[in-house]
Amino acid sequence: MKDVILSANFPRTIDHRVYHLGLRAGEVANRIVTVGSPSRAHGIAAYLDAVPRCFVLTSERGFTTITGRYKGVPVSIVSIGMGGPNADFFMREVRECLNGDMVVIRLGSCGALVDVPVGTVVVPEASLSVTRNYDFDFTTSMSDDVPYRVSKPVSTDPELHAAVKDALEKTRPEGIQFPILHQTLNASTDSFYSSQGRHTSFPDHNENLIPQLLATHPALATFEMETFHILHLATSWRTSAHPSGRVQPPLSALPVHPSISPSHIPSTQSEPPNVSVSGPDGHELQPRPKIRAAAA
Ligand code: R1P
Numbered sequence: 001m002k003d004v005i006l007s008a009n010f011p012r013t014i015d016h017r018v019y020h021l022g023l024r025a026g027e028v029a030n031r032i033v034t035v036g037s038p039s040r041a042h043g044i045a046a047y048l049d050a051v052p053r054c055f056v057l058t059s060e061r062g063f064t065t066i067t068g069r070y071k072g073v074p075v076s077i078v079s080i081g082m083g084g085p086n087a088d089f090f091m092r093e094v095r096e097c098l099n100g101d102m103v104v105i106r107l108g109s110c111g112a113l114v115d116v117p118v119g120t121v122v123v124p125e126a127s128l129s130v131t132r133n134y135d136f137d138f139t140t141s142m143s144d145d146v147p148y149r150v151s152k153p154v155s156t157d158p159e160l161h162a163a164v165k166d167a168l169e170k171t172r173p174e175g176i177q178f179p180i181l182h183q184t185l186n187a188s189t190d191s192f193y194s195s196q197g198r199h200t201s202f203p204d205h206n207e208n209l210i211p212q213l214l215a216t217h218p219a220l221a222t223f224e225m226e227t228f229h230i231l232h233l234a235t236s237w238r239t240s241a242h243p244s245g246r247v248q249p250p251l252s253a254l255p256v257h258p259s260i261s262p263s264h265i266p267s268t269q270s271e272p273p274n275v276s277v278s279g280p281d282g283h284e285l286q287p288r289p290k291i292r293a294a295a296a
């Protein structure tokens with residue numbers, strides 16, 4: 001990746017790669033499964049079609065993208081590491097490499113706040129965020145403020161949520177009887193430790209956090225660290241016309257990286273093409289694609 005920044009606002013390399021994931025248009029599909037670790041990404045990629053061979057890229061910053069086809073449909077698996085900031089890099093940078101809808105399913109592990117066997121699969125309906133309140137005085141605890149802030153919940157895409165639940169039920173291995181929980185609430189936290197109620201040598205003032213959360217949110221079943229931010233960005237994102245009123249040239253028209261043989265890059269463009277609409281001045285306006293997200 002050539003280390004040249006073209007714009008401080010949205011940095012890309014001179015060959016149009018987004019700066020942290022290292023991708024450019026054509027290398028990531030509209031349908032994405034995101035996971036936390038590269039080994040999991042490669043494990044899932046084993047189910048992709050053998051032909052064409054998958055595109056695999058691990059960026060300088062440790063994001064791994066594997067793009068291939070599943071039964072002919074382009075899919076990417078993206079390993080993003082942990083936490084909201086990494087989820088933010090993922091969502092924003094991938095969005096800039098795509099046209100049309102972006103469909104994201106986060107597939108990850110979580111802690112359980114309900115008494116279910118290890119291995120139970122949960123497909124939450126919504127997620128809220130629990131974050132450390134830096135204005136609370138953690139040293140003295142002499143503060144009128146609360147040590148942790150809890151957001152309103154944000155919903156998953158209902159159609160995608162139902163599709164993920166149905167697919168998991170249909171493909172459940174024989175002999176595994178655990179229920180798939182799907183009417184629950186998730187909490188994404190900004191720490192694996194303090195804001196998930198774990199006790200370390202730091203004065204985190206989190207002794208009452210879990211009982212308080214369960215009292216105010218009885219459907220809360222899981223703790224993890226990424227889903228809320230993915231859902232928040234998915235529901236808040238909307239495209240608009242380019243300020244000039246003209247449709248921006250699709251990034252997917254850019255040539256592929258010369259060091260990667262094009263025959264090794266599965267086409268990511270099986271989505272229906274965007275339908276152009278005209279503004280009052282006759283210029284074409286961008287339609288409004290969606291970002292749809294769910295988690296399991
Ligand atoms: C913490 O150990 C990590 O595990 C969970 C949490 O969200 C956090 O990222 O997710 P993954 O299993 O996807 O890594």
